[in-house]
Amino acid sequence: MLNVLIAGASRGIGLGLVRAYLGRGDRVFALARDPAASAGLAEILGRYGRRLQLIACDLNAAAAPEQVVATVGDCHLDRVLLNAGIPGPHKQDVASVSDADVAQLFLTNAVAPLRLARALRPLVRSGGVLTFTSSVMGSLQLSVGASMPLYSASKAALNSLLLHWAAELGSSRDFSLLALHPGWVRTDMGGDQAPLSVEQSVAGLVDVIEAAAGLDQCRFVDYEGNALPW
Template sequence: MIKAATVEHASHRAMVVGASRGIGLGLVHALLARGWQVTATVRDSARMPQALAELQTQYDAALEIVELDLADAARPAQLAASLGVQALNLLVISAGIMGPDHQRAEQAGQKETGELFDLNAMAPLRLARALLPAMASHGVIGFVSSRMGSVSLNDSGDRELYRASKAALNSLTRGFAVNEAIPAGVGVLNLHPGWVQTDMGGVDAPVTVEQSVTGLADVLEGALGRLEQRFVDFEGQTLSW
């Protein structure tokens, strides 16, 4: 059970993109428990996860659930228009996929690599760019990346397609942070959640969802008001790009 922190954020509003399961769902729970007003996005509202529906019942008006398909290029602008200006203090984009099982560049076709790089790198940037006007001054945009997106820390070379997609996310968000977000008064975090016990991470992962999201929530709250971009893990440790 995620416990509420002592600091209340009733006047603060967060959006968590990709809240159907795993880290996104866990972050919604963690932020609600800390007193945040949370907007959670799901790909298909007709297939609402039971855990998210239970949070809706528990937290009532503190939780809003909206439909967002990152593959729909028109949806970010529509969502931004519905929010208004400076409506969010925190935006966390956690959606992503592992890609093909083979994870080999020479075996990959344009369709599967196109889907992988679009969902893991380009779609998060499109969404963040569209929602930047909805971010309040001194807010934070957090992109759930991965240590596997670090070029300097890649000492094994496994899962090369997934690594490349997360490296692309880190690269794309760098330009966004320097040229757009920070000048607008918004900080940017690229977040490594750890190797987590999710559908993607598997049962052998050493970090529980609760451990990961508790740490991520601490890092995100601690970044409010800091006009910089950092690549950090769920324990707040800085990672090499």
């Protein structure tokens, strides 16, 4: 049985990952700003009980890493899946976007996930996997995010921070680091026209995550395991 921590667990891909890992027989710590407001988490809690621990936490709060580490306690983690993110302002125009919107976007999508990951690093088992939900839009080489430039920039920032952290860890890192593109998925963010269901994306993500266990990789890949250029 693996110990799995999943952030952004109240809906969409995060909730799908909670379902998938509990379905495999694993133990899950599910982080959400307000778990009690998630009907999906309530249903899962009723089914799996003690193998699911809900953690109410605003990951953007400065004290969030300390709170999560204290809640997890001395439990060592096999998988850490940091999935929380926001699309940013509807009008993604750098000339008119407010400072507050930019700060919120980059804090949520790039800074807060790395801050939590660094705090959890001592709890990650050797051979484990720590992942961040990124996006193909974050690839500077592919440059496919023209319709959402600020969102794309926030994911590029996430990828950059991940690479810098991997370099900082160097040979001391004994777990895999993955930036994951989940595909275009039918969620609140992806919309109804997206070609992938949550279940399809999550099934692929779990396969990719589990394939990285024990390999100490640092990669940017999609839900089918295809490498993406940074």
